Each structure stands twice: as C-alpha cells, then as structure tokens.
Amino acid sequence: MTQVAPRRLDTFTLASEPGNERLALARVAGVVKDLGLDGRRLERFKTAVAEATMNAIEHGNGNRQEIPVEVEVTQDGDRIVVAITDQGGRAPAGEENREEPDLARKLDGDQSPRGWGLFLIRNMVDAMEVTTDGQRHTIWLTMRTGGAAHDERM
Amino acid sequence: MTSACEATTRVLPGTAVIELSGEVDGAAATVLTAAYERAVAEGPGISTVVLDFAAVDYINSTGIALIVSVLARARAERRKVVASGLSPHYREIFDITRLSDFIELFPDLDRAVSQLTPPAA
Numbered sequence: 001m002t003q004v005a006p007r008r009l010d011t012f013t014l015a016s017e018p019g020n021e022r023l024a025l026a027r028v029a030g031v032v033k034d035l036g037l038d039g040r041r042l043e044r045f046k047t048a049v050a051e052a053t054m055n056a057i058e059h060g061n062g063n064r065q066e067i068p069v070e071v072e073v074t075q076d077g078d079r080i081v082v083a084i085t086d087q088g089g090r091a092p093a094g095e096e097n098r099e100e101p102d103l104a105r106k107l108d109g110d111q112s113p114r115g116w117g118l119f120l121i122r123n124m125v126d127a128m129e130v131t132t133d134g135q136r137h138t139i140w141l142t143m144r145t146g147g148a149a150h151d152e153r154m
Numbered sequence: 155m156t157s158a159c160e161a162t163t164r165v166l167p168g169t170a171v172i173e174l175s176g177e178v179d180g181a182a183a184t185v186l187t188a189a190y191e192r193a194v195a196e197g198p199g200i201s202t203v204v205l206d207f208a209a210v211d212y213i214n215s216t217g218i219a220l221i222v223s224v225l226a227r228a229r230a231e232r233r234k235v236v237a238s239g240l241s242p243h244y245r246e247i248f249d250i251t252r253l254s255d256f257i258e259l260f261p262d263l264d265r266a267v268s269q270l271t272p273p274a275a
Contacts, residue, residue: 018180022212043243051215103252106222107229113222116215116251123250 006076013068014053016061016086021053024071024084031073032080036145045080045143048124051117052084052139060086060137078145085138157211158182161189169202169270170194171263175209178217186220194233202270203228206263208239218251225256234258238266 010031014020028049029042037045053069061067070085101119105111122128127142159182162173170193178186194200205221207213213221228235238260240248248254260266 021214040242040246043241044246047214047243047247054214054216101251103222103256107226107256109226113219113226114216116218120215120218120247120250 004077006074006081009073009075011070011072013070014057015065016057016063016067016069017065018054018057018063020057020069021050024053024069025050028071028073028082032143035075035080036078037080037143041143044124045082045141048121048128048141049082049084051121051124052082052141055117055139056084056086056088056137060088062088080143080145082141083138084141085136087135088137089135090132090137159185159210161185163189163193165193165196165200166267166271168199168272169204169267170196170200171204171206171267173206173209173263177212177214178207178210178220179212179214180216180220182217183220186224190224190227194231200233202234202236204263204266204270205235205237205257206239206266207237207241207244208263210239210244213244213247218247218253221253221257225253229256236260236266236270238263 010027012027014023025046029046032045033042053071056069057063061069067087072083074081099111101115102111106113121141125141126144129140131138131140157176159174159176159178164171172189172193174186190203193203225235236258237248239262240259245254245259248257248259260269
C-alpha cells in the first residue's frame with residue numbers, strides 16, 4: 001500500500017497582538033472548508049485554532065507584536081493538522097498539569113473565572129499535542145475529516 | 155475584522171433583557187458589566203436576567219469567563235440567568251463547560267420572554 005506524504009496546505013505568521021486569533025481562525029477555516037469536515041466539526045476546529053493562537057499570542061509571546069506566531073496547516077491522509085508555534089520556550093507554567101476548570105468552584109469563588117482555553121481546545125479537536133525544544137513551543141491540533149469516535153460522546 | 159461587543163438592555167416585569175451583539179471576548183468586560191448593572195438597576199424586583207446571543211458571532215474563552223462572572227454575581231444577588239439565541243456551536247460550548255447546568259437555554263428571545271414574563275392582562 002502506497003503511503004502518501006503529508007501535504008502542506010498553508011503556512012503563515014501573525015503579529016502577537018490581541019485579537020489576531022480571529023485572523024488565524026478565518027484563514028484556517030478558508031483552507032480547510034472543502035476538506036470534508038461537516039459544519040459542526042469545522043466550528044469546533046475554528047474555536048480550537050482561535051484559542052490556541054490566543055494562548056500563543058498572550059502566554060507564549062507575551063503580546064509582543066514583533067514576535068510572530070507561526071501557523072502551519074497540513075493534511076495527512078484523513079487528518080488535518082494545524083501547528084501553532086510561539087517563542088515561549090517551555091510550556092507555560094502548569095500547562096500539562098493545570099487544574100481542570102470546575103464551574104461550580106468558579107461560581108463559589110474557589111477558582112478563577114478564567115482558565116477555559118486549553119479545556120476548550122481539548123474538547124474541540126480529535127487530538128491535541130504540545131511540543132517544545134526549549135525555544136519554540138508548538139501546539140498541534142488534529143481533526144479527522146471522516147469524523148471520530150471522539151464525536152460520539154456529544 | 156473585529157466587531158466590538160455592544161449591549162442593549164430593556165426591562166420587563168420581573169425580568170431584564172440584555173441583547174448582545176458582536177464579539178464576546180475579554181474586551182467585552184466593560185460593556186457586559188455595565189449592561190448587567192443597568193439591567194438590574196430596577197432593583198430587587200428583577201429576578202431574572204436574560205442574555206440574548208442571537209447577534210453574537212464570536213465567543214472565546216475569556217468571553218466564557220465573563221459570562222461565568224456575570225452568573226456568579228447574579229447568583230450572589232439571588233437572580234436567575236437564562237440565555238437565548240445561541241448558535242448550535244455555542245450551545246455545545248455551554249454544555250461542555252456546564253454553563254447550561256446553571257443557565258437555562260432558550261432557542262430565541264421571544265420564547266424566553268414568553269415563558270419568563272406573565273401574560274398581559
């Protein structure tokens with residue numbers, strides 16, 4: 001069986017300026033809209049891309065406009081992968097072990113009202129992975145075009 | 155590209171309605187807080203606050219945090235919060251975050267208002 005190499009669909013950079021996650025969202029949506037994601041999963045992917053880009057701008061690059069966020073979209077078989085890279089080095093403090101948001105605790109004042117970003121990302125895509133080489137910090141978001149078991153829980 | 159959050163408020167018997175438009179994100183904090191304060195300024199007679207999202211095209215995680223803050227404040231003031239006009243996607247986000255456990259969801263504002271306010275005599 002022939003292996004098909006991953007295909008790069010788009011690559012671009014954004015200034016690390018609050019609000020620019022909307023640019024990433026719109027551009028990625030335009031690139032992947034005809035690749036077989038149904039409307040519901042496309043909306044999920046858009047939310048994940050926006051949240052990951054916002055994290056990269058704010059936490060990774062510290063809202064320093066001169067440091068770009070890099071975005072790459074590839075297709076590998078039935079997987080669409082969006083890689084979002086900042087220069088934040090190591091994963092933001094606690095990224096791997098951050099406390100799960102608990103709405104009841106937030107309403108009681110035991111947790112900050114914030115802290116939904118990674119939670120939303122994890123729940124929107126089929127897979128999420130974080131890598132870092134000490135300088136570059138990348139979040140990889142994967143969505144399968146044919147749907148996934150992940151979707152059945154909803 | 156971006157459209158700032160705007161809010162209009164109106165008061166019905168026992169119920170205040172906040173109609174939101176644009177983007178509900180971190181930048182919406184001032185608008186949403188001020189709208190809530192205007193909405194409940196009628197006093198303790200306002201027992202329910204309706205947040206209508208029909209004209210909202212984007213909600214992000216900081217917007218969710220704002221909604222959590224409004225809900226926490228309303229609960230502390232013994233007011234109920236309901237929401238209307240959410241798209242299927244944001245309805246799903248309200249489910250995932252469990253906001254829909256604490257905020258009753260209505261498909262549209264008309265249905266929310268008709269169920270929350272007494273019929274005219």
